[in-house]
Amino acid sequence: MPRFTYTEWLRLLTASVIVALVAALVAATAVTTIRPAIPRDFPDPSILKDGDSYYAYSTESGYGNSFWHVPVQRADHPAEEWSAVADALPDVPGWVARDAHGRANVTAPDVSRRGAGGYLLYFVARAVAPNVLCVGAALADAPTGPFRPLANPLICQQGRVDSIDPQAFTDTDGTHYLLYTSGERDASIWLQRVAEDGTTLIGERRALIQADRPEEAHIVEAPSLVKHGSEYVLFYSGNAFNSGHYFVNYATAPALSGSFFKHPGELLNRDSLGDVYANPGGQSVLHDDVADYIFFHASTGPGQRAMFVAGLSWTSAGEPLVQLSGAAGAASRPGV
DSSP states (O other): OOOOOHHHHHHHHHHHHHHHHHHHHHHHHHHHOOOOSBOSOOOSOEEEEETTEEEEEOSOEEETTEEESSEEEEESSTTSOOEEEEESOOSOOTTBOOOTTSOOOOEEEEEEEOTTSSEEEEEEEEBSSSSSEEEEEEEESSTTOOOEEOSSOSBOOSSSOOEEEEEEEEOTTSOEEEEEEEOSSSOEEEEEEEOTTSSSEEEEEEEEEEOOSGGGTTOEEEEEEEEETTEEEEEEEESOTTSSOOEEEEEEESSTTSOOEEOSSOSBOTGGGTTSSEEEEEEEEEEOSSBEEEEEEEEEETTEEEEEEEEEEEOTTSOEEEEOSSSSOOOBOTTO
16 A cells, blocks of 8 residues: 655645635536626516517516516627617507506517518516406517507406417418417417417417426426427426426427427526526527527526526537526527
Protein backbone atom coordinates (compact mmCIF):
# COMPACT_ATOMS: atom_id res chain seq x y z
CA MET A 1 0.00 0.00 0.00
CA PRO A 2 1.55 3.35 -1.05
CA ARG A 3 2.39 5.86 1.65
CA PHE A 4 2.12 9.62 1.16
CA THR A 5 3.85 12.38 3.02
CA TYR A 6 1.82 15.08 4.76
CA THR A 7 2.59 17.49 1.90
CA GLU A 8 1.46 14.97 -0.71
CA TRP A 9 -1.79 14.27 1.19
CA LEU A 10 -2.44 18.00 1.42
CA ARG A 11 -1.92 18.42 -2.32
CA LEU A 12 -4.23 15.51 -3.09
CA LEU A 13 -6.91 16.82 -0.74
CA THR A 14 -6.65 20.33 -2.16
CA ALA A 15 -6.88 19.02 -5.74
CA SER A 16 -9.91 16.88 -4.86
CA VAL A 17 -11.71 19.84 -3.29
CA ILE A 18 -10.97 22.03 -6.32
CA VAL A 19 -12.23 19.35 -8.72
CA ALA A 20 -15.42 18.92 -6.68
CA LEU A 21 -16.05 22.66 -6.57
CA VAL A 22 -15.47 23.06 -10.29
CA ALA A 23 -17.79 20.12 -11.05
CA ALA A 24 -20.49 21.57 -8.82
CA LEU A 25 -20.11 24.98 -10.43
CA VAL A 26 -20.31 23.55 -13.94
CA ALA A 27 -23.38 21.49 -13.05
CA ALA A 28 -25.14 24.48 -11.50
CA THR A 29 -24.21 26.80 -14.36
CA ALA A 30 -25.54 24.34 -16.93
CA VAL A 31 -29.09 24.68 -15.69
CA THR A 32 -29.27 28.16 -14.17
CA THR A 33 -27.71 30.43 -16.80
CA ILE A 34 -31.09 31.12 -18.38
CA ARG A 35 -32.60 34.42 -17.27
CA PRO A 36 -35.99 36.06 -17.90
CA ALA A 37 -36.26 37.70 -21.30
CA ILE A 38 -39.07 39.92 -19.97
CA PRO A 39 -38.29 40.22 -16.22
CA ARG A 40 -41.72 41.44 -15.14
CA ASP A 41 -45.14 39.86 -14.82
CA PHE A 42 -45.80 38.45 -18.31
CA PRO A 43 -47.83 35.21 -17.99
CA ASP A 44 -48.96 32.90 -20.81
CA PRO A 45 -46.71 34.42 -23.47
CA SER A 46 -47.78 34.13 -27.11
CA ILE A 47 -45.35 35.06 -29.90
CA LEU A 48 -45.83 36.40 -33.39
CA LYS A 49 -43.04 37.10 -35.89
CA ASP A 50 -44.08 39.78 -38.36
CA GLY A 51 -41.47 40.95 -40.85
CA ASP A 52 -38.27 41.66 -38.91
CA SER A 53 -40.08 42.16 -35.59
CA TYR A 54 -41.09 39.78 -32.82
CA TYR A 55 -44.20 40.54 -30.77
CA ALA A 56 -45.01 38.98 -27.40
CA TYR A 57 -48.50 39.07 -25.85
CA SER A 58 -49.43 38.16 -22.29
CA THR A 59 -52.29 37.72 -19.86
CA GLU A 60 -53.67 40.95 -18.35
CA SER A 61 -51.13 42.72 -16.13
CA GLY A 62 -50.47 46.03 -14.42
CA TYR A 63 -48.60 48.75 -16.31
CA GLY A 64 -48.16 51.99 -14.41
CA ASN A 65 -51.46 52.96 -12.82
CA SER A 66 -53.61 50.81 -15.10
CA PHE A 67 -54.11 47.21 -16.19
CA TRP A 68 -53.51 46.33 -19.82
CA HIS A 69 -55.94 43.68 -21.04
CA VAL A 70 -53.44 42.27 -23.58
CA PRO A 71 -49.93 43.68 -23.03
CA VAL A 72 -47.72 43.58 -26.11
CA GLN A 73 -43.94 43.89 -26.19
CA ARG A 74 -41.62 44.04 -29.20
CA ALA A 75 -38.06 42.94 -29.96
CA ASP A 76 -35.78 42.74 -33.00
CA HIS A 77 -34.71 39.24 -31.92
CA PRO A 78 -35.91 36.90 -29.16
CA ALA A 79 -32.53 37.11 -27.41
CA GLU A 80 -32.43 40.91 -27.48
CA GLU A 81 -34.19 43.52 -25.35
CA TRP A 82 -37.99 43.58 -25.28
CA SER A 83 -39.88 46.87 -24.97
CA ALA A 84 -43.48 47.42 -23.88
CA VAL A 85 -45.61 48.86 -26.69
CA ALA A 86 -49.27 49.14 -25.72
CA ASP A 87 -52.46 47.40 -24.68
CA ALA A 88 -53.44 45.47 -27.81
CA LEU A 89 -57.07 45.17 -26.58
CA PRO A 90 -57.96 48.52 -24.98
CA ASP A 91 -61.71 47.82 -25.08
CA VAL A 92 -63.38 44.53 -24.15
CA PRO A 93 -66.78 43.45 -25.51
CA GLY A 94 -70.00 43.69 -23.54
CA TRP A 95 -70.20 39.95 -22.87
CA VAL A 96 -67.12 40.11 -20.61
CA ALA A 97 -67.81 40.18 -16.86
CA ARG A 98 -65.92 42.49 -14.52
CA ASP A 99 -64.69 41.55 -11.05
CA ALA A 100 -65.24 43.54 -7.85
CA HIS A 101 -62.34 45.82 -8.79
CA GLY A 102 -63.69 46.48 -12.28
CA ARG A 103 -61.07 44.33 -14.00
CA ALA A 104 -61.90 42.20 -17.03
CA ASN A 105 -59.17 39.60 -16.27
CA VAL A 106 -58.37 38.81 -19.89
CA THR A 107 -56.02 35.83 -20.18
CA ALA A 108 -54.10 33.64 -22.62
CA PRO A 109 -54.04 35.81 -25.76
CA ASP A 110 -52.96 34.39 -29.12
CA VAL A 111 -52.25 36.60 -32.15
CA SER A 112 -51.80 35.37 -35.71
CA ARG A 113 -51.91 36.72 -39.22
CA ARG A 114 -55.42 36.30 -40.54
CA GLY A 115 -55.99 34.33 -43.71
CA ALA A 116 -58.62 36.87 -44.75
CA GLY A 117 -56.21 39.77 -44.13
CA GLY A 118 -55.09 41.70 -41.05
CA TYR A 119 -54.50 40.11 -37.65
CA LEU A 120 -56.57 37.86 -35.42
CA LEU A 121 -56.55 37.85 -31.62
CA TYR A 122 -57.99 35.01 -29.57
CA PHE A 123 -58.39 35.67 -25.84
CA VAL A 124 -60.16 34.30 -22.77
CA ALA A 125 -62.51 36.11 -20.37
CA ARG A 126 -65.39 35.25 -18.08
CA ALA A 127 -68.80 35.75 -19.67
CA VAL A 128 -71.63 37.50 -17.85
CA ALA A 129 -73.93 34.67 -18.94
CA PRO A 130 -73.21 31.84 -18.71
CA ASN A 131 -70.80 32.38 -15.84
CA VAL A 132 -67.89 30.48 -17.42
CA LEU A 133 -64.60 31.30 -19.13
CA CYS A 134 -65.06 31.68 -22.89
CA VAL A 135 -62.86 32.23 -25.93
CA GLY A 136 -63.32 35.56 -27.67
CA ALA A 137 -61.91 36.98 -30.90
CA ALA A 138 -60.84 40.41 -32.10
CA LEU A 139 -59.47 41.86 -35.34
CA ALA A 140 -56.88 44.52 -36.15
CA ASP A 141 -54.90 45.97 -39.04
CA ALA A 142 -51.59 45.90 -37.16
CA PRO A 143 -50.00 43.34 -34.80
CA THR A 144 -49.97 45.87 -31.97
CA GLY A 145 -53.67 46.63 -32.36
CA PRO A 146 -55.90 48.15 -31.35
CA PHE A 147 -57.91 44.96 -31.78
CA ARG A 148 -61.66 45.32 -32.26
CA PRO A 149 -63.52 42.51 -30.44
CA LEU A 150 -66.42 40.61 -31.92
CA ALA A 151 -69.74 41.20 -30.18
CA ASN A 152 -70.13 37.58 -29.03
CA PRO A 153 -67.75 34.89 -27.74
CA LEU A 154 -66.46 32.36 -30.22
CA ILE A 155 -66.34 29.32 -27.89
CA CYS A 156 -68.57 29.21 -24.80
CA GLN A 157 -69.58 25.90 -23.18
CA GLN A 158 -72.87 25.45 -21.38
CA GLY A 159 -72.95 24.38 -17.74
CA ARG A 160 -69.90 24.98 -15.54
CA VAL A 161 -67.28 24.11 -18.16
CA ASP A 162 -64.55 26.65 -18.92
CA SER A 163 -62.85 27.05 -22.31
CA ILE A 164 -59.31 28.44 -22.10
CA ASP A 165 -55.92 28.79 -23.82
CA PRO A 166 -56.79 29.27 -27.50
CA GLN A 167 -54.19 28.91 -30.25
CA ALA A 168 -54.47 29.38 -34.00
CA PHE A 169 -52.85 26.79 -36.25
CA THR A 170 -52.60 26.74 -40.05
CA ASP A 171 -51.67 23.42 -41.62
CA THR A 172 -49.32 23.11 -44.57
CA ASP A 173 -52.31 22.66 -46.88
CA GLY A 174 -53.73 26.01 -45.77
CA THR A 175 -56.47 24.62 -43.52
CA HIS A 176 -57.10 26.76 -40.42
CA TYR A 177 -57.75 25.45 -36.92
CA LEU A 178 -58.40 26.69 -33.40
CA LEU A 179 -57.05 24.72 -30.43
CA TYR A 180 -58.24 25.24 -26.87
CA THR A 181 -58.61 23.46 -23.52
CA SER A 182 -61.93 22.44 -21.97
CA GLY A 183 -63.30 19.70 -19.73
CA GLU A 184 -65.32 19.02 -16.59
CA ARG A 185 -63.04 16.82 -14.47
CA ASP A 186 -60.22 15.72 -16.77
CA ALA A 187 -59.34 18.49 -19.21
CA SER A 188 -58.90 17.84 -22.93
CA ILE A 189 -57.19 19.81 -25.66
CA TRP A 190 -59.57 20.25 -28.56
CA LEU A 191 -59.03 20.89 -32.27
CA GLN A 192 -61.73 22.88 -34.08
CA ARG A 193 -61.56 23.66 -37.78
CA VAL A 194 -62.30 27.28 -38.70
CA ALA A 195 -62.76 29.17 -41.94
CA GLU A 196 -60.07 31.43 -43.41
CA ASP A 197 -61.45 34.32 -41.38
CA GLY A 198 -60.56 32.46 -38.18
CA THR A 199 -63.95 33.25 -36.62
CA THR A 200 -66.33 30.86 -38.42
CA LEU A 201 -66.44 27.37 -36.92
CA ILE A 202 -66.59 24.41 -39.31
CA GLY A 203 -67.76 20.93 -38.37
CA GLU A 204 -67.30 19.23 -35.03
CA ARG A 205 -64.40 19.63 -32.61
CA ARG A 206 -62.06 16.73 -31.87
CA ALA A 207 -60.11 15.90 -28.70
CA LEU A 208 -56.37 15.48 -29.30
CA ILE A 209 -55.25 14.56 -25.78
CA GLN A 210 -56.82 14.28 -22.33
CA ALA A 211 -55.37 14.61 -18.83
CA ASP A 212 -54.92 10.92 -18.00
CA ARG A 213 -51.62 10.83 -16.07
CA PRO A 214 -51.23 11.28 -12.29
CA GLU A 215 -48.61 14.02 -12.68
CA GLU A 216 -51.04 16.07 -14.78
CA ALA A 217 -53.51 16.35 -11.88
CA HIS A 218 -56.52 16.41 -14.28
CA ILE A 219 -55.05 19.35 -16.25
CA VAL A 220 -53.61 19.62 -19.76
CA GLU A 221 -53.56 23.15 -21.17
CA ALA A 222 -51.67 25.80 -23.16
CA PRO A 223 -51.64 23.93 -26.50
CA SER A 224 -48.99 24.94 -29.01
CA LEU A 225 -49.12 22.87 -32.19
CA VAL A 226 -46.38 22.81 -34.83
CA LYS A 227 -45.55 20.55 -37.74
CA HIS A 228 -41.99 19.26 -37.77
CA GLY A 229 -41.16 17.29 -40.87
CA SER A 230 -44.02 14.80 -41.31
CA GLU A 231 -45.03 14.81 -37.63
CA TYR A 232 -47.46 17.01 -35.74
CA VAL A 233 -46.02 18.01 -32.36
CA LEU A 234 -48.41 19.26 -29.69
CA PHE A 235 -46.69 21.01 -26.79
CA TYR A 236 -48.82 21.34 -23.66
CA SER A 237 -48.60 22.17 -19.94
CA GLY A 238 -49.71 19.83 -17.19
CA ASN A 239 -50.82 20.22 -13.55
CA ALA A 240 -51.96 23.51 -11.94
CA PHE A 241 -49.99 26.61 -12.89
CA ASN A 242 -49.28 27.49 -9.24
CA SER A 243 -48.86 23.99 -7.80
CA GLY A 244 -45.08 23.84 -7.81
CA HIS A 245 -45.41 20.85 -10.17
CA TYR A 246 -46.37 22.67 -13.40
CA PHE A 247 -44.47 21.30 -16.39
CA VAL A 248 -44.25 21.23 -20.18
CA ASN A 249 -44.49 18.07 -22.27
CA TYR A 250 -45.45 17.14 -25.83
CA ALA A 251 -47.42 14.61 -27.85
CA THR A 252 -46.99 13.58 -31.48
CA ALA A 253 -49.10 12.18 -34.30
CA PRO A 254 -48.48 11.48 -37.99
CA ALA A 255 -51.79 13.15 -38.92
CA LEU A 256 -54.26 15.51 -37.27
CA SER A 257 -56.91 12.83 -37.71
CA GLY A 258 -54.75 10.26 -35.91
CA SER A 259 -54.06 9.54 -32.25
CA PHE A 260 -51.56 11.70 -30.40
CA PHE A 261 -48.96 9.85 -28.34
CA LYS A 262 -47.65 11.61 -25.21
CA HIS A 263 -43.91 11.61 -24.70
CA PRO A 264 -42.94 9.82 -21.45
CA GLY A 265 -41.87 12.06 -18.59
CA GLU A 266 -41.64 15.85 -18.78
CA LEU A 267 -39.85 18.01 -21.33
CA LEU A 268 -39.41 21.04 -19.07
CA ASN A 269 -40.01 21.41 -15.34
CA ARG A 270 -38.67 23.06 -12.20
CA ASP A 271 -35.73 20.68 -12.06
CA SER A 272 -34.79 21.69 -15.61
CA LEU A 273 -34.29 25.23 -14.31
CA GLY A 274 -32.08 24.11 -11.45
CA ASP A 275 -34.92 24.55 -8.96
CA VAL A 276 -34.39 28.32 -9.30
CA TYR A 277 -37.66 29.16 -11.08
CA ALA A 278 -40.86 27.28 -10.28
CA ASN A 279 -43.85 26.35 -12.45
CA PRO A 280 -42.48 26.70 -16.00
CA GLY A 281 -45.27 26.44 -18.57
CA GLY A 282 -47.90 28.34 -20.52
CA GLN A 283 -45.58 27.89 -23.49
CA SER A 284 -45.68 29.10 -27.07
CA VAL A 285 -43.48 27.53 -29.76
CA LEU A 286 -42.28 29.55 -32.71
CA HIS A 287 -41.08 28.00 -35.97
CA ASP A 288 -38.69 30.68 -37.26
CA ASP A 289 -37.16 30.75 -40.74
CA VAL A 290 -33.82 29.35 -39.54
CA ALA A 291 -34.34 28.43 -35.88
CA ASP A 292 -37.03 27.37 -33.43
CA TYR A 293 -37.80 28.87 -30.03
CA ILE A 294 -39.93 28.02 -27.03
CA PHE A 295 -41.31 30.86 -24.93
CA PHE A 296 -42.69 30.13 -21.48
CA HIS A 297 -43.38 31.75 -18.14
CA ALA A 298 -42.06 30.75 -14.72
CA SER A 299 -42.42 32.16 -11.23
CA THR A 300 -39.79 34.76 -10.37
CA GLY A 301 -41.44 36.23 -7.28
CA PRO A 302 -44.74 36.49 -5.42
CA GLY A 303 -47.51 37.04 -7.97
CA GLN A 304 -45.03 37.40 -10.84
CA ARG A 305 -44.51 35.06 -13.79
CA ALA A 306 -41.79 36.36 -16.09
CA MET A 307 -41.24 35.32 -19.72
CA PHE A 308 -38.29 33.12 -20.67
CA VAL A 309 -36.95 32.27 -24.14
CA ALA A 310 -35.01 29.13 -25.01
CA GLY A 311 -33.80 27.58 -28.22
CA LEU A 312 -35.54 24.47 -29.48
CA SER A 313 -33.57 21.84 -31.36
CA TRP A 314 -34.59 18.42 -32.67
CA THR A 315 -33.01 15.00 -32.57
CA SER A 316 -32.62 12.89 -35.69
CA ALA A 317 -35.75 11.03 -34.52
CA GLY A 318 -37.74 14.28 -34.49
CA GLU A 319 -37.84 14.72 -30.70
CA PRO A 320 -37.66 18.31 -29.40
CA LEU A 321 -34.86 19.41 -27.06
CA VAL A 322 -35.02 22.63 -25.02
CA GLN A 323 -31.72 24.54 -25.02
CA LEU A 324 -31.33 26.04 -21.55
CA SER A 325 -27.64 26.93 -21.69
CA GLY A 326 -28.25 30.61 -22.42
CA ALA A 327 -30.81 33.40 -22.48
CA ALA A 328 -32.13 32.37 -25.90
CA GLY A 329 -29.63 30.08 -27.56
CA ALA A 330 -31.76 28.83 -30.43
CA ALA A 331 -30.31 26.02 -32.49
CA SER A 332 -30.64 25.69 -36.22
CA ARG A 333 -33.52 23.59 -37.45
CA PRO A 334 -32.21 20.76 -39.65
CA GLY A 335 -34.18 18.98 -42.30
CA VAL A 336 -37.47 20.87 -42.09
